[in-house]
Amino acid sequence: MLAKLPEPVEIAGGVHWIGALDPDLRTFDLILKTANGTTYNAYAVRGPEGVVVVDTVKEEFSEEFFTRLEQVADYDEIRAVILNHLEPDHTGAVPELMRRAPHAHIFCSVRALKVLTALLKDELDNYGYTLTDTGDRCSLSGRPISFVNTPYLHWPDTQCTFLEDEKLLFSGDVFGCHFCDDRLYNDRVGDFRFSFEYYFKHIMRPFKRWVLQAVDKIEPLAPELIAPAHGPILRDNPLSYVRSYRTLSNSYLPNEVEGREKSLLVFYMSAYGATADMAKAVHDGASSVEGVRVSLYDLQGGETEPFVDLIESADGLVFGSPTVNGDAVKPVWDVLASLISIETRGKLGGAFGSYGWSGEAVPMIEDRLRGLKMRVPAKGLRIKFHPTDKELDDCRDYGRTLAESLVGKAKPKVVDFADL
């Protein structure tokens, strides 16, 4: 099963798979586990006027790619090179391909130009290129081709290419997965459902909003064959994979108060109870605001991953941490570090905590929340050692302010820059 495929494979009229197999890969892009290795799928499309190459492979696999390409085309027949995504796993052979193919013209998205420039450097001046956008149509080598811009799936540059006469979508990273099996087709390879979902969760999940926009553009094309840049080629029921992208873009924990109430989650850790007392007061203050469902969690009693699922469908997050050795505590950082796999942009954030003398935890958490593209509308609350009754009132005020801001009840404010 894992032997190297010798020949290019014809997957549609005049269209050959000319990619490469990487069965031994076990980690991709530092963050993904790949129990079954991966494939770098590239394609050659032959038309009456020449050949179009769609994507290439990771650099180490260039020879495998060129060997397959040479079996279906001569370099001087290549009229166009379409780059759906400029990450190195698909562009490793591009510089050499451009040197070898004297008539090749590059097609990539507007936002890919920067990466293309970084890839080809001064050599780019020797080549022609066209920047594409959704709906652009052209005849390449005599085949009707159109483009669908799919930003952030997986980089800002990403697009899909549609071969209209075969209803074939070259989808780039979209609908891909890391699963190497030389039988190539989804109805012939081993069970890759787990890999498909795992790939979605790690690569597409932070960009769900963009996934839904892409699916809206792709569904009307009704592709009869989907040829992604990684993993099996989807010829059996290809639309079911498009639909599953829609389903997977729903929250893992649907929010039952969505639309009626905003949800605010208060997380805390506490060694001697000071930050815990603050947390309860923040919770109580926030709960006094109508239209907000407030929940309190002690991070010490939970694991990171379910909290991440919970956070994905929440509107606001507040973290309480004592300052320990000049820092917030590790479980708080574990949760904050794990939030790269979901979309946090635009959520409301806050931080509070008890401290002894320097109190670094709160501003550090606030910086991280801003780094996660959240809005932090009220200055975080720090209290020295155990809160007094008066200080617990401050905690309740802080919770109330956050909750009011969440439901848009914050009073209009006019302030001077110097007082910020």
Next chain:
Amino acid sequence: MAKGKLSFTDIDVTVTVPAGTRVIEVSEKVGAGIIYGCREGDCGTCLMKVEGGMEYLSEPTALEDKVLKENMAGKDMRCACQAQVLGDGEVKVHPA
């Protein structure tokens, strides 16, 4: 020194700022929803909509013009990490 007004309509906060202040310096402090990536006019993450008072913002530099074009930004859009408040009027902004 001339002063200008900068309003963040998503959070209903208006700040009086000295002329020459960049929007980013203010919006982060008040917790407005505008977000940032590179912070130096390269990525377009900080695109914001200017609802009013565009004439009280500095003209886009060549750098900002480039990133606005790359991101296919509308006429009422600016980069919050680049645009400076000029003073003598009110600028109203919200996240793109």
